[in-house]
Amino acid sequence: MKDILIRGASEDGAVRFFACTTTNLVEEARKIHDCYPVAAAALGRMLSIGSMMGTMLKSDQDILTLQINGKGPAGSVVVVSDNSSNVRGYIHNPHVETTFKPSGKLDVGAAIGYEGSLTVIKDLGLKEPYVGQIPIVSGEIADDFTVYFANSEQTPSSVGLGVLVEPEGNVSAAGGFIIQVMPEAIEDTVALLEHNLAYLRPISDMVSSGLTAEEMIGEVLKGISFNVLEKKEIGYVCNCHRDRIEKVLISLGEAELVDIIEEDEKAEISCHFCNNKFHFNKEELTALLKEAKK
Numbered sequence: 001m002k003d004i005l006i007r008g009a010s011e012d013g014a015v016r017f018f019a020c021t022t023t024n025l026v027e028e029a030r031k032i033h034d035c036y037p038v039a040a041a042a043l044g045r046m047l048s049i050g051s052m053m054g055t056m057l058k059s060d061q062d063i064l065t066l067q068i069n070g071k072g073p074a075g076s077v078v079v080v081s082d083n084s085s086n087v088r089g090y091i092h093n094p095h096v097e098t099t100f101k102p103s104g105k106l107d108v109g110a111a112i113g114y115e116g117s118l119t120v121i122k123d124l125g126l127k128e129p130y131v132g133q134i135p136i137v138s139g140e141i142a143d144d145f146t147v148y149f150a151n152s153e154q155t156p157s158s159v160g161l162g163v164l165v166e167p168e169g170n171v172s173a174a175g176g177f178i179i180q181v182m183p184e185a186i187e188d189t190v191a192l193l194e195h196n197l198a199y200l201r202p203i204s205d206m207v208s209s210g211l212t213a214e215e216m217i218g219e220v221l222k223g224i225s226f227n228v229l230e231k232k233e234i235g236y237v238c239n240c241h242r243d244r245i246e247k248v249l250i251s252l253g254e255a256e257l258v259d260i261i262e263e264d265e266k267a268e269i270s271c272h273f274c275n276n277k278f279h280f281n282k283e284e285l286t287a288l289l290k291e292a293k294k
């Protein structure tokens with residue numbers, strides 16, 4: 001089954017929703033970064049919310065960057081997305097030790113930590129990017145984004161994220177949803193939503209039992225009529241190119257480049273997001289040095 005993202009609203013327009021199934025792209029991320037289970041869960045949750053928040057961007061050129069750093073053993077997790085909801089990301093320590101909560105669930109909060117911040121950067125092509133930041137709430141990621149939407153974007157929201165990691169280490173189910181309640185929502189709708197959310201199965205259960213993004217929303221919005229306004233296929237996509245890596249090398253400056261040329265005579269740069277390796281020999285580095293001198 002393909003990874004799918006949907007976006008829509010209740011019939012009266014008072015409730016907006018986003019939902020996605022991301023099993024394939026989270027499994028791909030796990031393989032690229034050789035994530036151990038807790039790291040796969042943390043990165044997977046960030047990739048799912050990244051794909052949904054990406055679709056909120058207006059223009060094709062806009063770029064969304066999400067970063068959570070709670071000073072825990074996982075280190076920071078960074079995810080980049082766009083309005084096609086194609087995502088990429090990395091976790092500082094993919095080999096973070098696996099710990100479980102008393103419930104038997106992977107302890108993502110303990111891996112992320114409880115002391116840092118969640119940062120949302122939207123590059124909308126303006127002079128300055130939009131930056132929203134909140135202190136970490138639980139490190140479980142869904143709770144942190146719920147608070148982010150309430151505090152930084154003044155939108156009461158409910159966020160659900162889930163990743164199921166098998167004992168063998170592979171990701172067998174992943175997905176999530178965002179529900180946003182507009183000020184015009186009537187009391188009955190809000191009460192119904194709260195009731196549904198209180199009794200909702202975990203996302204990983206729903207995806208694992210074969211529910212589509214639309215069917216998950218059907219459970220969250222049980223008793224409320226809704227319309228799906230957009231449905232699209234999403235994936236793990238990195239847009240690194242050699243010329244972008246060249247720019248990074250040039251930006252190191254003359255002195256640094258001279259050091260590399262004299263000491264190593266070559267350079268190997270790998271992309272943080274996809275681990276693609278780019279090689280530069282002495283002649284190529286010398287050409288970049290000329291560029292840096294300009």
Ligand SMILES: [Zn+2]
Pocket residue numbers: 238239240271272273274275276
């Ligand atoms: Zn890449």
